Amino acid sequence: MSKIGIVRRFLGRLITLYVPLAFFIFFFLAPFYWMFITSLKENKELYNLQASRLWVSAPTLRHYQELFTETAFLVWIKNSFLVALIVTAFSLVIGIMAAYALSRLRFKGGTAVGAGVFITYLVPPTLLFIPLASVVHRLGLYDSWWALVVTYPTFMVPFCVWLLTGYFRSIPPDMEECAMIDGCSRFQAIWRITVPLAIPGLVSAGIFAFTMSWNEFIYGLTFLQSSSQRTVPVAVPTEFVLGDAFFWGPMMAAALLGSVPIAIAYAFFARYYVEGMTSGAIKG
Amino acid sequence: MNVARTDAATNEEKGARDTQESRFAWLEREGPLGYALTAPTVLILLLLIAYPFGLALWLSMTNKLVGQPGTFVGLKNFIFLLDDQVFRQTVGNTLIYTSAAVFFKVVLGVALALVLKQSFRGNFLVRGLLLLPWIVPASLSTLAWLWVFDSLHGVLNWALVGLNIVKVPVNWLGDPTLAKIATIVVNVWRGTPFFGIAFLAGLQSISEELFDAAKVDGANAWHSFWKVTLPLLQPVLVVVTIFSIVQTLADFQIVYVLTRGGPVNATHLFGTLAFQTAFQTGRMGLGAATSLFVFPALAILVIFELRRLREAI
Numbered sequence: 001m002s003k004i005g006i007v008r009r010f011l012g013r014l015i016t017l018y019v020p021l022a023f024f025i026f027f028f029l030a031p032f033y034w035m036f037i038t039s040l041k042e043n044k045e046l047y048n049l050q051a052s053r054l055w056v057s058a059p060t061l062r063h064y065q066e067l068f069t070e071t072a073f074l075v076w077i078k079n080s081f082l083v084a085l086i087v088t089a090f091s092l093v094i095g096i097m098a099a100y101a102l103s104r105l106r107f108k109g110g111t112a113v114g115a116g117v118f119i120t121y122l123v124p125p126t127l128l129f130i131p132l133a134s135v136v137h138r139l140g141l142y143d144s145w146w147a148l149v150v151t152y153p154t155f156m157v158p159f160c161v162w163l164l165t166g167y168f169r170s171i172p173p174d175m176e177e178c179a180m181i182d183g184c185s186r187f188q189a190i191w192r193i194t195v196p197l198a199i200p201g202l203v204s205a206g207i208f209a210f211t212m213s214w215n216e217f218i219y220g221l222t223f224l225q226s227s228s229q230r231t232v233p234v235a236v237p238t239e240f241v242l243g244d245a246f247f248w249g250p251m252m253a254a255a256l257l258g259s260v261p262i263a264i265a266y267a268f269f270a271r272y273y274v275e276g277m278t279s280g281a282i283k284g
Numbered sequence: 285m286n287v288a289r290t291d292a293a294t295n296e297e298k299g300a301r302d303t304q305e306s307r308f309a310w311l312e313r314e315g316p317l318g319y320a321l322t323a324p325t326v327l328i329l330l331l332l333i334a335y336p337f338g339l340a341l342w343l344s345m346t347n348k349l350v351g352q353p354g355t356f357v358g359l360k361n362f363i364f365l366l367d368d369q370v371f372r373q374t375v376g377n378t379l380i381y382t383s384a385a386v387f388f389k390v391v392l393g394v395a396l397a398l399v400l401k402q403s404f405r406g407n408f409l410v411r412g413l414l415l416l417p418w419i420v421p422a423s424l425s426t427l428a429w430l431w432v433f434d435s436l437h438g439v440l441n442w443a444l445v446g447l448n449i450v451k452v453p454v455n456w457l458g459d460p461t462l463a464k465i466a467t468i469v470v471n472v473w474r475g476t477p478f479f480g481i482a483f484l485a486g487l488q489s490i491s492e493e494l495f496d497a498a499k500v501d502g503a504n505a506w507h508s509f510w511k512v513t514l515p516l517l518q519p520v521l522v523v524v525t526i527f528s529i530v531q532t533l534a535d536f537q538i539v540y541v542l543t544r545g546g547p548v549n550a551t552h553l554f555g556t557l558a559f560q561t562a563f564q565t566g567r568m569g570l571g572a573a574t575s576l577f578v579f580p581a582l583a584i585l586v587i588f589e590l591r592r593l594r595e596a597i
Contacts, residue, residue, distance in 0.1 A: 020399045035428040053439045098325035107318030120333050124534030126555035130572045131339035154332045215421040217537045233421040255427050259420035266419040
């Protein structure tokens with residue numbers, strides 16, 4: 001290749017790859033960086049108008065320490081975990097059952113159930129939070145994190161059923177049928193053949209369901225009032241504000257710590273989710 | 285003797301298993317099993333979605349206040365809303381917010397997909413990192429943006445003043461227009477990674493041969509983008525866009541955390557206005573009516589999607 005060719009190739013890469021890539025990396029990640037250095041700054045430096053905003057001159061873990069000793073951060077984390085674990089387990093079990101039926105069995109009304117699941121998957125929480133608040137009150141669950149355990153299945157069950165139905169469809173039914181011809185009962189065939197094959201799908205559905213629960217905001221904001229019952233996404237934006245004063249240091253530390261576990265889990269599994277999300281479109 | 289006893293035991297066990305099997309034999313048939321397995325899901329759909337939806341319709345036609353029973357008022361709430369200044373403003377805000385945010389998410393999403401499709405070192409890592417805005421809790425990441433936009437200590441004003449782009453710090457969230465822009469920027473920031481990854485999956489399903497064929501026929505990159513890439517990407521593009529329209533229209537967290545709908549209602553969406561009406565001023569009936577305005581968009585999406593699904597089957 002001639003010298004000019006190399007230069008032209010490099011310029012091409014610069015315009016189509018490096019410049020846009022740099023823009024995306026900056027735009028997407030800068031707020032996290034800002035969050036991170038804020039959480040490490042001493043208050044003196046944080047509110048010093050002369051100090052650099054892009055760097056931290058005297059990093060300290062004081063805000064993190066404050067978080068664990070002076071706020072109920074660990075309680076919020078615990079609430080978030082409990083809600084997410086219970087609802088995820090519940091939704092997965094219900095989801096496996098329904099998804100198996102919808103993907104394998106022919107029965108009257110099956111298509112209608114499938115359509116119902118799909119429609120409810122599209123319903124945004126904004127549409128239902130007011131009547132659900134009234135339901136939560138009637139059940140006597142207002143201001144208890146159990147209110148979230150009862151209401152999160154509204155979006156998590158449709159999600160799990162829908163994702164797993166797609167996954168079960170991708171597993172050929174032949175092996176299961178062979179096992180049944182060889183004398184397995186249907187349940188044995190499901191348990192020994194189909195479920196093991198579906199484990200990757202179950203793992204990703206589980207992780208995404210967990211994340212949906214962990215990230216949920218509007219129901220938590222509406223149904224919970226006490227600090228002791230709140231989940232991380234609801235507590236952090238509300239508990240570090242006193243009138244007009246924001247406690248940015250501990251707030252950014254909490255926002256970061258509340259995001260990290262989800263980020264790590266998700267980064268590895270996002271591929272599956274997107275495949276599920278778009279496979280219908282690509283096939284169709 | 286030992287052997288005999290073992291035989292008897294296994295026979296007994298077998299007998300027990302047989303009766304158990306026959307008791308559950310009906311579950312081996314497809315119809316009943318189908319009903320049994322989908323029953324919990326159907327129950328949840330009815331109790332937790334259909335019932336609350338009915339309740340929303342009922343509430344929207346009452347004058348219920350928090351903690352008090354309401355009486356039926358017919359369509360009064362809707363008539364009130366259609367004439368209400370703040371509600372009308374909210375409709376306008378929602379239209380601007382949704383159309384601007386979805387437009388930029390589509391454009392940037394396509395760009396992101398085209399960038400990520402190229403091979404370069406660290407591609408896999410970059411994909412993971414760029415997903416961050418979309419996966420972390422929105423209420424927490426929006427706090428970082430609230431802090432970015434802070435007029436006194438925020439990094440944005442610091443940079444703009446430092447680079448001499450503006451003379452005095454800008455009051456980002458205090459000015460109606462700037463606040464609108466700020467909420468849209470955060471929504472685009474949060475949504476673009478998802479668009480990018482979904483479009484990338486779409487791009488990767490397009491056969492390389494088509495691009496090669498276009499090249500042989502003398503198409504440059506620009507032509508092959510418009511004539512090959514975009515048309516083949518269209519199915520994914522349409523699904524993701526429509527899905528996002530409903531999600532954006534029904535957004536809540538970003539606006540709630542960033543501006544609470546202010547300044548002077550300039551950034552309210554249906555969700556935030558409904559929340560304020562129902563729980564801050566206590567008018568549950570009116571709040572329910574407000575949130576129901578998300579429904580028409582949802583209905584259009586559902587009809588469209590169901591038709592597409594039927595065609596696919």
